[in-house]
Amino acid sequence: MSGKAAGNTMACSWDRLALLLLVPLLLGAAPVQVIDDFEQGLSSCWQPKVFQGVTDYRIIEDARQGKVLQAEARGTASALVCNVSFDPNETPILSWRWKIEAVHPKGDARSRAGDDYPARIYVVFPHWFPPLTRALNYIWANRLPRGGFLPSLYTERSVMIAVESDNDRAGQWLEEERDIVADYRRAFGEDPPEVGAIAIMTDGDGTGGRVRAWYDDIVFRPRN
Template identity: 45%
Template structure:
């Protein structure tokens, strides 16, 4: 279950704005790293705030490494099912089969984790990834555990070097991936990893938040 199950822990609440039901997860554009923690798997991906194109974001640089940043949260998908984020990559990985353990690397990925509470064996995750070749919208089980499902949000090099705004209905994605209703979201994580391929990758992560439809 490498690079998937970051933890099994009680989550800390994230306060939502009552007016527009927005739950802020990451405010990197404000230079805010509060609540974000580190998890290393193989080597260390370097994360640091970076002012790029007039926009402050969290930059990730991986050189044959895999480590992530995560934040424990408590999000009710019945109220705010839509995950919004912005990201940008400096390039894609090539030649790796992402459905295999040897190819399970991505220049950018955003995790949504459902811990299962005391039933730790039910910990599940949805990984939104920038794929090198899988079609946009395609889904497949992670090579290390079927408790995690991968979804290609971007694919290939056509939009490399561009800031992209993403929007996903996490509740709907969970239903399709696991065939049941999700519980609350317990954590959100980001990771740029190249430990299996030994490659180099750079990505930038902007703000992340949940909202109503």
């Protein structure tokens, strides 16, 4: 591709992004919130949270997606947490892209020993009394059927939602979309408070396994 053609393609991409961000403003709707698209590297909002060893998170160049976040866990469990603050009723639709190499062979959401996932995204709803903080945990499950809801084995205030499951679609970039208000109501039986953080986690501490996953384009937007 010539430099001019490449430049035109890049300009068109930026034009589309600008349009995506501008249209809600023109219509009087809440603006789209881009948590990170990783094109400028890893945003400074992301801070590590270490549980058991450090998962390797790094920005790489993907031939089709551009810059993406790669996560590799080798018997480790650490997350990246981005603090935010917004009303989920204004931008309830969470979308993202992800890909995994494979699920954990020994992974099982119903067992603490198997409570490892190649990819997951948390939406955290903080409370002034920290033990009452709640979270939706969107996982690429190992055995839990796609679409399943399951309370965390560690706290009923965190609910796992199997967005994908098993290796059927491993190795493919998938675009996901969830209504976090609807999911919160189903998980906890009431309307959600403000969102206070987003987290990404790839782990393998329970099974001792090695897994890799890739993340891109984490965005909140209003309903259509």
